[in-house]
Amino acid sequence: xxxxxxxxxxxxxxxxxxxxxxxxxxxxxxxxxxxxxxxxxxxxxxxxxxxxxxxxxxxxxxxxxxxxxxxxxxxxxxxxxxxxxxxxxxxxxxxxxxxxxxxxxxxxxxxxxxxxxxxxxxxxxxxxxxxxxxxxxxxxxxxxxxxxxxxxxxxxxxxxxxxxxxxxxxxxxxxxxxxxxx
Amino acid sequence: xxxxxxxxxxxxxxxxxxxxxxxxxxxxxxxxxxxxxxxxxxxxxxxxxxxxxxxxxxxxxxxxxxxxxxxxxxxxxxxxxxxxxxxxxxxxxxxxxxxxxxxxxxxxxxxxxxxxxxxxxxxxxxxxxxxxxxxxxxxxxxxxxxxxxxxxxxxxxxxxxxxxxxxxxxxxxxxxxxxxxx
DNA sequence: CTTACCATGTAAGGCGTTACATGATTCA
DNA sequence: TGAATCATGTAACGCCTTACATGGTAAG
Numbered sequence: 308x309x310x311x312x313x314x315x316x317x318x319x320x321x322x323x324x325x326x327x328x329x330x331x332x333x334x335x336x337x338x339x340x341x342x343x344x345x346x347x348x349x350x351x352x353x354x355x356x357x358x359x360x361x362x363x364x365x366x367x368x369x370x371x372x373x374x375x376x377x378x379x380x381x382x383x384x385x386x387x388x389x390x391x392x393x394x395x396x397x398x399x400x401x402x403x404x405x406x407x408x409x410x411x412x413x414x415x416x417x418x419x420x421x422x423x424x425x426x427x428x429x430x431x432x433x434x435x436x437x438x439x440x441x442x443x444x445x446x447x448x449x450x451x452x453x454x455x456x457x458x459x460x461x462x463x464x465x466x467x468x469x470x471x472x473x474x475x476x477x478x479x480x481x482x483x484x485x486x487x488x489x
Numbered sequence: 490x491x492x493x494x495x496x497x498x499x500x501x502x503x504x505x506x507x508x509x510x511x512x513x514x515x516x517x518x519x520x521x522x523x524x525x526x527x528x529x530x531x532x533x534x535x536x537x538x539x540x541x542x543x544x545x546x547x548x549x550x551x552x553x554x555x556x557x558x559x560x561x562x563x564x565x566x567x568x569x570x571x572x573x574x575x576x577x578x579x580x581x582x583x584x585x586x587x588x589x590x591x592x593x594x595x596x597x598x599x600x601x602x603x604x605x606x607x608x609x610x611x612x613x614x615x616x617x618x619x620x621x622x623x624x625x626x627x628x629x630x631x632x633x634x635x636x637x638x639x640x641x642x643x644x645x646x647x648x649x650x651x652x653x654x655x656x657x658x659x660x661x662x663x664x665x666x667x668x669x670x671x
Numbered sequence: 672c673t674t675a676c677c678a679t680g681t682a683a684g685g686c687g688t689t690a691c692a693t694g695a696t697t698c699a
Numbered sequence: 700t701g702a703a704t705c706a707t708g709t710a711a712c713g714c715c716t717t718a719c720a721t722g723g724t725a726a727g
Contacts, residue, residue: 313587314714320594330678343589350715352680374723375678386597393598396609397587404582405495407525407647409575412502413640415568416575421640427578458595458603461662465589468661472654479650480643494686512706532687534708556695557706
């Protein structure tokens with residue numbers, strides 16, 4: 308049971324949808340995947356090289372004009388590797404919210420500072436939620452055209468539902484903190 | 490602007506509540522903090538040694554009977570360090586859900602396997618939610634006794650609200666996947 | 672002409688987990 | 700007497716981020 312490296316799997320997953328350059332992979336990470344995954348160039352490019360070495364991806368020259376460009380594709384072995392990983396149960400879902408850490412130790416900081424952290428969180432979430440909602444709307448319209456859209460929609464809906472819950476929690480959390488003050 | 494190492498801050502935060510051994514710190518991580526933070530012995534013990542070296546914590550012998558035991562306390566410098574970190578804005582809230590990754594690439598795995606991932610997620614969350622609800626109830630009762638409880642409650646409520654949203658999402662996600670099947 | 676974006680990659684270093692190593696005590 | 704829990708720590712290794720290094724193109 309080789310424990311698959313996650314970064315390999317994400318890259319292969321993206322390549323299973325379409326051929327991509329390393330740069331484009333990073334862009335996908337920063338847009339479609341950013342709510343539940345991330346990776347830097349420093350991990351993407353070495354991983355791509357490694358994937359090619361292992362025969363799970365192939366590369367070809369995609370230079371246009373004078374622009375340097377390498378396009379990666381998934382191979383059949385790569386697709387099987389991806390399917391193998393997908394078939395295994397999920398190993399780890401992890402949430403690391405520094406905001407919650409600061410709230411947990413809020414006794415030391417006091418009510419005002421803790422409220423400020425909640426408000427900052429609230430603002431960040433409020434700003435991002437419309438984009439998630441927009442994404443779900445686009446995906447819902449295109450759902451019959453492309454089968455992959457259905458799966459993207461699942462993750463976007465997850466974002467919407469949790470962000471809405473976050474905002475509800477913010478209201479409640481502020482109320483709890485303000486209760487004894489006035 | 491020294492960027493504080495988070496693991497130092499968590500440990501100092503826990504020590505700001507009470508004196509603890511390394512073992513007890515790990516226990517707190519695995520219970521009260523586990524929904525939004527984590528750490529292993531391999532990071533806790535070295536961090537404790539480091540904190541003592543830097544004068545942010547102190548240690549004393551707490552051996553009982555024949556049992557080896559070292560009890561750590563936060564120093565005044567440590568408390569100031571903690572306060573400094575608490576006063577700074579949150580740098581990063583991060584969610585890494587392998588479940589969502591597998592859903593995003595669900596096209597490759599198919600509806601049945603994807604449903605199985607959702608159901609596994611649903612079961613895990615369903616099992617944990619009662620503990621979170623129990624925690625909030627205990628904390629609500631004790632809220633007037635101990636000021637720290639109010640802050641713990643904030644994080645527990647976050648867990649309850651998000652887990653409830655997760656379960657709602659599971660129902661919806663299953664419906665989306667089942668829609669076109671028949 | 673200059674800013675933003677496209678595009679690839681490396682090196683150093685940090686951070687943290689896993690596995691290992693050891694040993695006492697408590698409870699059934 | 701055996702399992703679970705208490706208790707501390709190290710070493711190897713893996714993985715990833717940050718910062719650096721470089722250069723072309725498109726748009727305003």
